[in-house]
Amino acid sequence: MGINIALDGPSGAGKSTIAKLAAKRLGFVYVDTGAMYRSIAYNAMSRGIDTADEQAVTGSLQGLKIELAYREGTQAVLVNGEDVSDKIRTPEVSMGASAVAKLSAVREFLLETQRNIAAGNDIIMDGRDIGTVVLPNAQVKLFLTASAEERANRRFKELQEKGDPSTYEEVLADIEQRDYNDTHRDIAPLKQAEDAAVIDSTSMTIDQVVDEIVRAAEAAKKPSDEKKKKRSEREMMPVRPVTKTHRLNPVRQFFYNLLRVIVTFIMKHKYDLTYEGLENVPTDGGNVFASNHRSYADPVLIALGARVPISYMAKDELFHKNIFFTWLIKTFGAFPVVRGAGDTSVIDTSIDKLESGRNLVIFPEGTRSKDGKVARGKTGVALIAAVAQTKVVPVGINFEGEKLTKGSKVVVRYGKPIDPAEIGVTSATTGDVKRIKKEIMDSITGLVY
């Protein structure tokens, strides 16, 4: 697996200089996403298109090919085969890039490319939304900043060296305007990821910043003692196949079915809800349902298509809100996971739930995805399936946009169950867990459009 470093921050914070140097020292590939936005602006401007004209800019993406080529260790940017590396660095193109970066069609156009470059590679990617949107699971997230005056100073010097006639005041005004645009746009605004480390470079040298990044990357490469301990615990975890003898009390099952009918009726009234692949849902309990995660309604959406009551993990904090809320989520099968309490206790609790005859719903991505793309999965679900030797039903939850709203078209798809034994997963060793994890994540991705 590659190490991904997400480096975000405002214009002129020195991200590209720093990222290039850090990439060289680490032997990583440097990916300059700003250059991609600049290329789109450059292409539009050279075709006489106003970068504020959403329709025209969107149209200009048709057939547009943006490539990053690496020549003798430096990155060249190609637009439809033309090397535009220097042409995209003018102040006009900077402003144009800031304008096109506001458009959702442009961001979507680049997202896929950026994720593909990062997948499986050691990269350092700089931009504005890398840690928050493009690579939310990056192992290292950094937010590099400096005061606006210091940033203007640096860029002014750079431009002067190139013979650009802009004054310091113009450069500062430009930076302030771009900061405003980048932080105030509706989609993917410049924002520090919650789990990013902030580096304020105002009074740091370039080398000091690079050192800090190299240290962070090396720490990510080297598993911490904590991780090593968890891994060895995992290696030693014996399989504990779920016995499927326990059936739910018939009275409870009856009331559950009734509740399911009522809630399905309410949900179908609220959303344009359809289910696909219901024939893949096992009739018994004790199965794992692994789904992509889009909204707080996901556990309910999944439960409605499954015949047997579910259990699902929820953050411990949710159990300390108020008595009613705690009762409600517990009734619907939630059980608390204390963060950082270690894998083994969660796995034991999960298997107890499976043995009690319930189905267990897990969201391998860990957090909800806003844009619907399936992020990298965590290992928990694969580990549970391997230890419990139980089937995993992949689920894809699909709806357009960021949030579920009244009338949203929602499609819940159940895929073919993955049986650990059938794919030769008979232990909870790292190799077996990896294999079933890949199978699970690939199946989920195939059910999401």
Ligand code: DC
């Ligand atoms: O980093 P830069 O100055 O080359 O970026 C050019 C513009 O592109 C800048 O105004 C912000 C925008 N951008 C973005 O919105 N998201 C990114 N990931 C990278 C750049």
